[in-house]
Amino acid sequence: xxxxxxxxxxxxxxxxxxxxxxxxxxxxxxxxxxxxxxxxxxxxxxxxxxxxxxxxxxxxxxxxxxxxxxxxxxxxxxxxxxxxxxxxxxxxxxxxxxxxxxxxxxxxxxxxxxxxxxxxxxxxxxxxxxxxxxxxxxxxxxxxxxxxxxxxxxxxxxxxxxxxxxxxxxxxxxxxxxxxxxxxxxxxxxxxxxxxxxxxxxxxxxxxxxxxxxxxxxxxxxxxxxxxxxxxxxxxxxxxxxxxxxxxxxxxxxxxxxxxxxxxxxxxxxxxxxxxxxxxxxxxxxxxxxxxxxxxxxxxxxxxxxxxxxxxxxxxxxxxxxxxxxxxxxxxxxxxxxxxxxxxxxxxxxxxxxxxxxxxxxxxxxxxxxxxxxxxxxxxxxxxxxxxxxxxxxxxxxxxxxxxxxxxxxxxxxxxxxxxxxxxxxxxxxxxxxxxxxxxxxxxxxxxxxxxxxxxxxxxxxxxxxxxxxxxxxxxxxxxxxxxxxxxxxxx
Amino acid sequence: xxxxxxxxxxxxxxxxxxxxxxxxxxxxxxxxxxxxxxxxxxxxxxxxxxxxxxxxxxxxxxxxxxxxxxxxxxxxxxxxxxxxxxxxxxxxxxxxxxxxxxxxxxxxxxxxxxxxxxx
Amino acid sequence: xxxxxxxxxxxxxxxxxxxxxxxxxxxxxxxxxxxxxxxxxxxxxxxxxxxxxxxxxxxxxxxxxxxxxxxxxxxxxxxxxxxxxxxxxxxxxxxxxxxxxxxxxxxxxxxxxxxxxxxxxxxxxxxxxxxxxxxxxxxx
Numbered sequence: 001x002x003x004x005x006x007x008x009x010x011x012x013x014x015x016x017x018x019x020x021x022x023x024x025x026x027x028x029x030x031x032x033x034x035x036x037x038x039x040x041x042x043x044x045x046x047x048x049x050x051x052x053x054x055x056x057x058x059x060x061x062x063x064x065x066x067x068x069x070x071x072x073x074x075x076x077x078x079x080x081x082x083x084x085x086x087x088x089x090x091x092x093x094x095x096x097x098x099x100x101x102x103x104x105x106x107x108x109x110x111x112x113x114x115x116x117x118x119x120x121x122x123x124x125x126x127x128x129x130x131x132x133x134x135x136x137x138x139x140x141x142x143x144x145x146x147x148x149x150x151x152x153x154x155x156x157x158x159x160x161x162x163x164x165x166x167x168x169x170x171x172x173x174x175x176x177x178x179x180x181x182x183x184x185x186x187x188x189x190x191x192x193x194x195x196x197x198x199x200x201x202x203x204x205x206x207x208x209x210x211x212x213x214x215x216x217x218x219x220x221x222x223x224x225x226x227x228x229x230x231x232x233x234x235x236x237x238x239x240x241x242x243x244x245x246x247x248x249x250x251x252x253x254x255x256x257x258x259x260x261x262x263x264x265x266x267x268x269x270x271x272x273x274x275x276x277x278x279x280x281x282x283x284x285x286x287x288x289x290x291x292x293x294x295x296x297x298x299x300x301x302x303x304x305x306x307x308x309x310x311x312x313x314x315x316x317x318x319x320x321x322x323x324x325x326x327x328x329x330x331x332x333x334x335x336x337x338x339x340x341x342x343x344x345x346x347x348x349x350x351x352x353x354x355x356x357x358x359x360x361x362x363x364x365x366x367x368x369x370x371x372x373x374x375x376x377x378x379x380x381x382x383x384x385x386x387x388x389x390x391x392x393x394x395x396x397x398x399x400x401x402x403x404x405x406x407x408x409x410x411x412x413x414x415x416x417x418x419x420x421x422x423x424x425x426x427x428x429x430x431x432x433x434x435x436x437x438x439x440x441x442x443x444x445x446x447x448x449x450x451x452x453x454x455x456x457x458x459x460x461x462x463x464x465x466x467x468x469x470x471x472x473x474x475x476x477x478x479x480x481x482x483x484x485x486x487x488x489x490x491x492x
Numbered sequence: 493x494x495x496x497x498x499x500x501x502x503x504x505x506x507x508x509x510x511x512x513x514x515x516x517x518x519x520x521x522x523x524x525x526x527x528x529x530x531x532x533x534x535x536x537x538x539x540x541x542x543x544x545x546x547x548x549x550x551x552x553x554x555x556x557x558x559x560x561x562x563x564x565x566x567x568x569x570x571x572x573x574x575x576x577x578x579x580x581x582x583x584x585x586x587x588x589x590x591x592x593x594x595x596x597x598x599x600x601x602x603x604x605x606x607x608x609x610x611x
Numbered sequence: 612x613x614x615x616x617x618x619x620x621x622x623x624x625x626x627x628x629x630x631x632x633x634x635x636x637x638x639x640x641x642x643x644x645x646x647x648x649x650x651x652x653x654x655x656x657x658x659x660x661x662x663x664x665x666x667x668x669x670x671x672x673x674x675x676x677x678x679x680x681x682x683x684x685x686x687x688x689x690x691x692x693x694x695x696x697x698x699x700x701x702x703x704x705x706x707x708x709x710x711x712x713x714x715x716x717x718x719x720x721x722x723x724x725x726x727x728x729x730x731x732x733x734x735x736x737x738x739x740x741x742x743x744x745x746x747x748x749x750x751x
Contacts, residue, residue: 008704016691019684063697064706115684134570141577145584152588157595158608164588168517171530171581178537178574185567186544554644572648576733583740590747 006044006051007060007075010083011125013037013044018118027110031098034114038091041121045087049080055482059131067131068192074131078334078483081476082128082258085338088465089250089345090121092458096349097243099452103356104155104241113153119146120247124255133181133267134191136259137174140223144170147244147252154239155359162235169232173222180216183208193267200272213268217260224256226319227289230312237308238361242352245304249311250345254337257318261334265487270325282323287416289316294423303351303361303431307344310386310427313420314340317401320413324404330484332400335476339385339393339469346462347382350375353451353459354435363431367438374456376436381463383428385470388421392470396477502543509536521601523592527585534578541567541574615664622664629657637730641719647726651733658738667745679739686732693724 017037021030052058057076061067075083094117105113123143130136148170152163185191187208188199203209218229225233233253237245293313300306314336321333353375355361385394398417405413469476484490509532516529545564553565589599596604637650662670694705702709707721 005698005704008698012691012694012704016688016695019687019691022684023681061703062705064703064708134573138573138577141581145577145580148584148588152591157592160588160592160595161604161608164523164585164592167581167585167588168526168530172514172517172533175533175537179540182537182541182544182567552644576648579737586744590744 005060006048007058007073007129008062010041010044010048010087011073011122011129013041014118014122014125018115018122021118022111022115024111027102027107030111030114031094034118035091035094037118038087038094038121041087041125042091045080045084048075049077049084049479052076052080053479053482055486068190068195071130071132071135072192073129074194075129076483076486077479078262078487079128079258081334081338081479081483082255083125085254085341086121086124086128086251089247089341092345092461093243093247093250093349095454095461096246096352096458098454100243100352100356100455101241105153109153113150116146116149117247119143120150124251127255128258131193132191133184133193133196133263137178137181140174140177140259143252143255144174144223147248150244151236151240151248153244154241156239158235159239159241162232162239166232166236169222173219173229176215176219176222178219180212180214180219183212183215187212193262197267197269200268209272213272216263220256220260220263223253224260224315225253225312226257226315227285227292227312230289230293233312234305234308237311237348238302238305242348242355246345246348246352249307249348250341253311253315254341257315257337261322261330261487264322265330270488279323279325282319283410283413286316286319286321286323287413289313289319290416290420291423294420294427297427298423298430300427301363303354303363303366303435304348305361306363306427306431307347307351310424311340311344313424314344314386317397317417317420320417321397321401321404324401324408324410324413325488326404326407327481327484327488327490328400328407329404330487331477331480332397332404334483335400335473335480336397338476338480339397342462342465342469343382343385343392343394346378346459346466347386349455349459349462350378350382353455356451363434367434372451375459376432378459378463379432379435381466383432385466386428387424390470391467393466393476395470396473400477502539506536506540506543509533509539523589523599523601526601527582527589530585531578531582534574534581538571538574538578541571618664622660626657626661629653629660633657633734637726638723640726641722647729647731648733650726651730652737654730654734655737655741658734659741662741662745667742671742674738676739676742679735679742682735683732683739686728686730686735689728689731690725693721693728697721 014037017033021033024030024033048058052075055077057074060073060075062071062073065071097117101110101113120143123139123141123146126139127136127143130139148163148167151166152160154160154162181191184196184200187203187205188196190196190199200209222229237249240248290313293309293311293316297306297309297313300309317340318333318336321329321331321336324330324333351361353372354366358365360366381392385392388394388398398421402414402417405411405417513529513531513533513536516532517526518529520526520529545567547561547563550561550563551559553562553568555562592604593599596607598604598607633650633653636645636653637647640646640650658670658674693707693710697706697709698704700709705721705725707718707725708714710717710721
């Protein structure tokens with residue numbers, strides 16, 4: 001029986017867990033329930049993804065109401081991959097969060113912290129799985145609102161301003177999305193994504209649709225922090241609690257970018273949305289993001305802020321892949337969402353472990369961290385993956401993107417991609433050098449809490465994943481290729 | 493100009509409200525005013541959706557004898573959800589502002605930024 | 612005469628009517644306009660009026676913060692629980708028809724329970740928000 005309901009259970013489980021966790025009296029019980037939910041979700045996500053391999057899709061009608069009247073969930077390779085990413089990161093970050101968050105947040109707030117965390121996951125998975133565009137807005141707001149609350153729990157007072165500014169720009173983005181949905185509804189009379197897709201070609205109000213399209217994407221690109229709409233991101237990633245930075249960097253912008261892909265290629269369709277101009281704009285924005293993000297990353301003096309700017313650059317790669325509009329480029333973009341997600345989560349976890357004692361991620365304060373030699377392995381694996389070194393996941397996605405650029409004859413794009421990697425070498429070397437090869441001025445004995453076993457386990461798992469998916473690409477790349485073919489309507 | 497005719501009046505009102513809200517969000521340094529701007533912006537969207545559901549001569553969408561034209565209830569339902577989201581957003585915003593005022597002793601963005609730069 | 616006497620008398624007089632209206636909106640919601648959101652907001656409006664007239668201490672003796680926290684979680688649990696009950700009965704999530712043998716009766720039961728969950732959560736959450744803010748201004 002459960003097989004038919006696996007899709008919905010992915011969203012229902014955290015929704016059920018959130019109030020239960022808030023009711024539980026002890027922080028250990030709360031965490032236990034959270035990790036149990038995450039394990040079940042991970043199992044479900046792997047299973048549904050295996051079910052949809054090879055181009056089938058799972059449909060699920062909420063309340064038994066058939067679309068377009070009811071809300072339906074639809075799962076194919078594209079959102080299967082995203083659901084797996086969210087569940088995997090959720091699981092690993094929760095493992096990590098136990099020891100990490102107890103050092104940052106007073107014990108009485110921990111129950112609410114984990115409950116809010118579950119709401120973030122509910123929202124993210126809802127966005128990924130739903131087939132109804134208004135339902136998507138609701139889940140977007142569920143995840144965003146809970147995210148603002150989590151960010152505000154950061155240790156430094158700047159976290160509050162970061163949360164407030166993110167609240168303003170995030171709500172603005174979601175509101176733009178809502179206006180866009182309203183205009184599309186006015187032109188077509190439907191909110192179901194597939195129904196919308198079939199109505200858009202026949203609509204007699206192209207101007208309404210065009211303005212709806214413009215609003216929708218402005219909002220989404222703001223949520224996804226695509227250059228030049230990235231201004232909220234660095235503060236948020238820098239000042240959030242460590243585990244929250246890891247969770248957000250790997251999921252929230254990726255999920256927003258997923259919505260961009262879904263709406264652009266599935267709902268509006270290539271003919272409508274990607275007239276050459278818009279595709280070229282994406283290429284341009286992506287390239288600028290790569291260069292701008294990398295250059296800014298090199299200038300940073302704070303490890304987490306450096307990683308945040310690197311995220312802006314790495315998101316640019318996915319945007320470039322989307323703008324290329326070929327199966328190679330798009331599958332490169334999609335697999336990059338997954339690959340960069342696990343890479344960045346690992347790096348933020350490493351930063352969080354360094355910050356455990358001193359309570360800061362300023363590079364000068366962390367210099368000469370010889371007391372944690374194992375972390376060097378983590379930073380090296382993650383750093384090499386950011387650069388795109390063969391044997392790590394970062395190589396796979398950049399290789400695909402470079403191939404796609406050559407296929408299309410965009411030589412300047414190839415230059416940008418390689419330049420991005422070159423700049424990545426600079427900023428990765430910058431933090432590794434400061435952390436391990438600069439002698440520490442006042443030899444600081446590491447007091448403060450010691451990283452827990454869960455933290456080491458989480459980091460180890462992600463490092464393994466970075467190397468494993470960098471060597472054996474059948475699974476991730478296979479799913480991404482499936483998704484790209486479906487989206488572009490190409491048959492193998 | 494057909495766009496300026498009276499049947500598009502409510503769209504103009506909505507656009508003006510949207511602009512007012514966004515202006516206040518961007519230009520005012522006071523955090524409360526920013527949040528108020530956000531609230532105005534969202535309210536304008538509610539009005540926009542409600543106006544989409546309007547039918548000329550339509551009544552409230554409750555089946556009753558003697559009426560055969562009804563307003564479209566779907567946008568109303570959607571806005572009910574969006575209003576709840578809006579309430580939650582504003583409440584969270586106020587909570588953050590109070591905590592910011594506790595931490596910085598100020599609600600003006602420029603003063604807060606000054607304090608951060610000094611630190 | 613104390614200056615707030617009129618307010619207190621009026622509030623005492625009004626609050627029962629506000630609550631009755633809230634319950635009407637809540638439970639008549641599947642036949643006429645209304646439902647959990649609206650009823651929850653009306654209930655919390657009654658709570659706000661009570662606090663304004665009689666003060667926070669008295670209100671918290673009646674409904675402690677902790678109870679509100681539990682209630683807001685219970686409401687969501689009721690909502691999701693009904694959905695999961697539908698799953699266990701062999702239907703889709705939130706497919707109320709399978710709850711009882713009779714489809715229509717099942718639909719009624721489902722929607723009443725769901726709206727009750729929504730009502731409890733909205734009422735307790737909004738009251739909780741108001742109480743928390745009221746506390747805050749006292750501390751700082």
